[in-house]
Amino acid sequence: MVGERVERRLRAILAADVVGYSRLTGVDEEGTHFRLKEHLRVLVDPSIAEHRGRVVKNTGDGVLVEFGSVVDALRCALNVQRGMTERNKNLPPDERIEFRIGINVGDIILDSGDIFGDGVNVAARLEGLAEPGGICLSDDAQRQLRGKLDIAFEDAGEHRLKNIP
Numbered sequence: 001m002v003g004e005r006v007e008r009r010l011r012a013i014l015a016a017d018v019v020g021y022s023r024l025t026g027v028d029e030e031g032t033h034f035r036l037k038e039h040l041r042v043l044v045d046p047s048i049a050e051h052r053g054r055v056v057k058n059t060g061d062g063v064l065v066e067f068g069s070v071v072d073a074l075r076c077a078l079n080v081q082r083g084m085t086e087r088n089k090n091l092p093p094d095e096r097i098e099f100r101i102g103i104n105v106g107d108i109i110l111d112s113g114d115i116f117g118d119g120v121n122v123a124a125r126l127e128g129l130a131e132p133g134g135i136c137l138s139d140d141a142q143r144q145l146r147g148k149l150d151i152a153f154e155d156a157g158e159h160r161l162k163n164i165p
Contacts, residue, residue, distance in 0.1 A: 007110040009066075012073035012141065013123040014053065016044075016080070016101045017062030019132040024097065036061065036097055043083040051076035056115050062127075066115055070105050070144045077101045077135045078151075085133060102126030104138040 018024070024032040040063075048055060048065055051072040056064045067073040080099060088096040104126060106119020122138055130136035137145070142153055 009108055009110055010106070011108050011115070011119065012067040012070040012103060012105050012144075013108065013115070013120050014065040014067065014073045014077060014101060014103050015062065015120075015123040015127040016065075016077075016099045017059065017127060019098045019100055021061035024095075027094075032097070039084065039087065039097055043087065044080055047076050047079045047083070051079070056113070064115070064120070064124075066108070070103065070141050071148050073103050073141075074135070074137070074145060074149065074151075077103060081133055081135060098132040100127050100130035100132060101135045102128070102130055102137075103135065103141045105140045105144055106138075 018036060021032070021036075040058075044063065045055070048063075051067065052069070053065045053067045053072065053076055056066055065073070065076075067076070081101065084097070084099060088098065102123045102125065104119055104123035106122060107117060108119045109116040126136040126138055137153070145151075145153075
């Protein structure tokens with residue numbers, strides 16, 4: 001409805017998905033599904049809860065999460081990526097479930113428990129730029145993190161994101 005006010009929030013948004021999920025399911029559909037569910041249950045979901053995140057939705061092979069703090073979002077992402085490295089260490093590379101993670105800070109629209117807007121769209125596009133097992137941060141997210149964590153960032157330069165002005 002025109003003129004209807006929407007609820008907005010400034011949030012850190014984490015978007016993650018499994019690299020090569022279609023290939024993995026093509027080889028072993030049920031096994032991949034059950035292994036992903038186990039990674040989510042044992043590692044991802046507890047890490048999100050520990051860092052005060054809220055799972056907005058699962059997207060089949062991924063997850064969309066909002067955090068009140070970009071520090072919490074990055075700590076969660078680091079915990080997940082380090083945990084997945086450990087969980088994958090004895091598997092052949094073509095059997096590993098690896099996540100790509102994008103993190104953005106932005107103004108979002110909250111509607112019926114879901115989140116929308118450029119802040120979400122940018123996080124999803126950044127996830128696509130991340131290397132397998134990696135984390136890609138927006139400039140805004142990185143700026144908010146400056147001096148807060150003892151971690152080095154690699155500047156990947158400016159990127160044009162599909163359908164993002």
